[in-house]
Amino acid sequence: MDNSHADYKEGRAISTRAKDILLAPLRLALSPTLLRTYLRTFLILLTSTTLFAIAIVAYTSFYVAYIPVQGISVPVYLHFDTSTPAHGNDGAAGRRFxxxxxxxxxxxxxxxYDVGVEIELPRSDRNLAAGNWMVGVEVRGPGSTVGEEVRKGLLEWEGEEDFSRGKQRARMPVPGVGRPAVLARSRRPALLTYRSWVTEHAYRTLRLPLYVLGWGQESETLSVLLLESVEFERGWRSIPTSLRLEVRSATPLEIYRVKVLFVARLEGLRWVMYTHRLASFVVFTSLFWGVEMGVVLLTWGYFTLLFGAGRANEEEAASREKSFIKSEPDMMGATTPKTEPSSAPSTPRSDTSRTFPTLSNQQSLHYSSGEAGKIKREQDREEKLSLEDVPLRTEAEADDEDDD
Structure with a gap:
């Protein structure tokens, strides 16, 4: 029976030890210190991810606002004078360009900005015979007030109409609004590419299948640069809102289509951000994110030190109050140390002597209080006194008694 009980206890101890060994990593992982570490790590990861997303959005917004549109294409629909020239003259007299x-x-x-124009026109005999002709453009700002002086450009102003959006009704003049101010203007010559008779016919012969199948046209596109590095000042009155294009030639030209191109000439930081987009994105996003994380960590460290120092001071003051012995003066002026009362409940004690039961082969156990023990010791001392302890009379004392 005793052996089975001992084996049971031993097996239970082994299972408890194995359970403690297996659960030790889990208990360590779920300790309060590591739980606080997990919480701080999660908060740091969440904050860093949020700030990184904010950095991406901020750089994208800055890129869109700071980098201008590289190329702006503005189609222009030309208006031709359909009136018959005077006296059958095909020249410029009495005709608008x-x-x-x-x-x-x-x-x-x-x-x-570099401002240019692309004109697509057929290589007809009429266009080839026109020789050199002029292309002019005016870049205009918003409408000006009547009191301002509006300069009339080299191009004509009279009779301007715009049918690019369909036929429109005539508008009454708006009070206080005059013609738009001219911000920039330029006129440049243009000419179709010259080819000799042999070259022209050989070129057309080689491209004849494309012309027959409709995959090509007997046309030529001219690119004319009108304005170079033109820059507009700040203010809404200095930002262009419209343009006017005019083509002047000795004989009327046959034109397919026309468009004006505004190409931004980037310099400095804009050139770097536009040319090296990926590198600029990585560098500036990382820089912005690093600044954000630095500010967050500095703020966190400051508040940690602030509240941590205050909590440490409170704990130190509390420990001092617990261990501090108060000294209070009594009626006679002396100081009597006074300790804080203990929170543990006091156990009542009795001065009565007791004898506790023990086993048969052990000595009996007796208890006696301090006063009882003291009285018992005095009684034992009196019982041990004998006649030997009584002092004998000396010879001098005996002589004195005889004399008496």
């Missing part, structure tokens, strides 16, 4: 007006959107201030 083709012109077109278009709106311009997307230009920014303090940015250099």
């Amino acid at each position: 083709p012109y077109g007006v278009a709106d311009v959107k997307g230009l920014v201030a303090r940015q250099k």
Whole structure:
């Protein structure tokens, strides 16, 4: 029976030890210190991820606002004078040159632009015989007030109409609004590419299948640069909102289509951000994110030190109050140390002597209080006194008694 009980206890001890060994990593992982570490790590990861997303959005917004549109294409629909020239003359007398007006959107201030025009026209005999002809453009700002002086450009103003959006009714003049101010203007010559008779016929012969199948046209596209590095000042009155294009030639030209191009000439940081987009994204996003994380960590450290120091001071003061012995003066002026009362409940004690039961082979156990023990010791001492302890009379004392 005793052996089975001992084996049971031994097996239970082994299972308890094995259970403690297996649960030791889990208990360590779920300790309060590591739980606080997990919480701090999660908060740091969440904050860093949020700030990184904010950095991406901030750089993207800055890129869109700071980098202008690289190329703005504005189609221009030319208006031709359909009136018959006087006396059958095909010249410029009594005839208006083709012109077109278009709106311009997307230009920014303090940015250099190259303004050019692309004209697609057929290589007809009439266009080839026209020789050199002129292309002029005016970049205009918003409408000006009547009191301002409006300069009349080299191009004509009279009779301007815009049918690019369909036939429109005549508008009454708006009080207080005059013609738009001219911000920039330029006129440049243009000429179709010259080819000799042999070269022209050989070129057309080689491209004849494309012309027959409709995959090509006997046309040529001319690119004319009108304005170089033109820059507009700040202010809404200095930002272009429209343009006017005019084509002047000795004989009327046959034109397919025309468009004006505004190409931004990027410099400095804008050039770096536009040319090296990926590298700029990585560098500036990381820089912005690093600044955000630095501010967050500094703020966290400051508040940690602030509240941590205050909590440490409170704990130290509490420990001092617990271990501090108060000294209070009594009626006579003396100081009597006074300790804080203990929170543990006091156990009542009795001075009565007791004898506790023990086993038969052990000595009996007796208890006696301090006063009882003291009285018992005095009684034992009196019982041990004998006649030997009584002092004997000396011879001098005996002589004195005889004399008496």
